Structure formats: structure tokens, C-alpha cells
Amino acid sequence: MKTNLTSKIEALLFVAGDDGLTLKQLQFLTEADKEEVLEALKELETRYLNTTSGICLKELAGVFQLVTKQEVAETIQKLVENPTVQALSQASLEVLAIIAYKQPITRVEVEDLRGVKSEKALHTLAAKGLVQEAGRVEGTGRAILYGTTKEFLNYFGLKNLDELPPLPEEAANDLDEDADLFMTNFQETFKEEVKV
Numbered sequence: 001m002k003t004n005l006t007s008k009i010e011a012l013l014f015v016a017g018d019d020g021l022t023l024k025q026l027q028f029l030t031e032a033d034k035e036e037v038l039e040a041l042k043e044l045e046t047r048y049l050n051t052t053s054g055i056c057l058k059e060l061a062g063v064f065q066l067v068t069k070q071e072v073a074e075t076i077q078k079l080v081e082n083p084t085v086q087a088l089s090q091a092s093l094e095v096l097a098i099i100a101y102k103q104p105i106t107r108v109e110v111e112d113l114r115g116v117k118s119e120k121a122l123h124t125l126a127a128k129g130l131v132q133e134a135g136r137v138e139g140t141g142r143a144i145l146y147g148t149t150k151e152f153l154n155y156f157g158l159k160n161l162d163e164l165p166p167l168p169e170e171a172a173n174d175l176d177e178d179a180d181l182f183m184t185n186f187q188e189t190f191k192e193e194v195k196v
Contacts (some may be wrong), residue, residue: 020065095121104145
């Protein structure tokens with residue numbers, strides 16, 4: 001059972017990512033008592049320290065996280081400096097398509113069109129340099145307006161936004177009901193570029 005518990009905790013911490021999990025959360029999720037969880041955490045920490053793994057277990061302010069080891073920092077830095085090496089997720093593609101066709105647009109408007117939260121996808125797109133702040137809405141709250149960047153045009157091999165594939169008429173008239181119509185067209189047109 002100890003190995004099974006350690007595996008469960010490892011998987012939970014991996015999925016939790018930067019947020020990590022507290023001891024109480026790990027107890028609740030694994031249905032194990034405090035001592036068992038602490039023992040499994042110690043086993044996990046020892047396993048990472050005694051291998052060539054690029055990951056280690058850290059406890060920061062009572063939160064346990066899987067983090068990269070200092071020895072691989074230089075390699076990680078290369079990824080951070082060149083974020084477009086990674087392919088875009090489905091959520092990021094959806095948000096990017098909405099921004100490309102409806103810019104300038106607020107996060108709330110993007111979420112209304114998609115029907116789900118889009119904050120993480122927006123953050124990813126901004127980190128990759130594909131979208132940027134394009135102003136602020138007048139009035140209360142002054143929400144950020146998002147637009148595409150020159151990097152967006154380079155990423156997809158476009159000279160300007162006029163080269164975007166046309167939206168099907170139904171989607172152009174009512175993106176709320178038919179958002180998938182233009183997403184399919186957008187993905188098919190740029191499928192190869194996204195895999196770069």
C-alpha cells in the first residue's frame with residue numbers, strides 16, 4: 001500500500017502543478033492518515049534525490065510541489081526563451097481564433113463566446129507573444145482589450161489579418177451558437193504551423 005500511496009501522491013502533485021497541495025489536501029484525496037502521507041512524501045523526496053530525475057519534491061509554505069531541479073535550469077530557460085516551440089492546446093487555439101477574428105476583445109467577451117473560463121489560455125498566448133493588451137474598455141473597471149501581435153502573423157505565416165480564412169456566414173453572424181464552425185476552419189488552415 002505504501003508504494004501505491006506514494007504513486008497516488010506523485011500523480012496528484014503532478015496534476016496540481018504550480019498550485020501544489022497541502023498535507024490536509026493530500027490526506028483527503030488519498031484517504032490516508034497524516035503519518036502515512038508524511039511517510040509517502042518522504043519516500044518520494046528520497047526517490048527523487050537518489051536518481052538522475054530532473055524533478056524534486058519541495059515544501060513551500062506548507063504546500064507540496066513537484067519542481068524542477070536547479071541542475072536543469074539552463075535547459076528549462078531555453079524553453080522559456082522560445083515558448084513557440086510547444087504546440088498550442090485546443091483551448092489556446094479557440095481563444096486565439098476568437099481574438100484574431102473579433103479583436104479587440106475582452107477576456108469576459110471571449111469567455112461568453114466559449115462558454116468556459118479562458119484566463120489560463122490567455123496567459124499562455126500572452127507568454128508565447130501571440131496576443132497582447134490592445135487597450136482598455138472605457139467605463140467602470142476598464143477591462144483589458146486583447147489583440148494579436150506581429151508574432152501571431154509570423155507564427156501562422158500571414159502578412160496581415162486580412163489573410164485569415166473567412167468565417168462561415170453562420171459563425172460570422174452568431175459566434176455564440178456556432179463557434180465550432182470557424183474553429184474547424186481555423187485549425188485546418190493552420191494545422192501544420194501549429195505542430196511546429
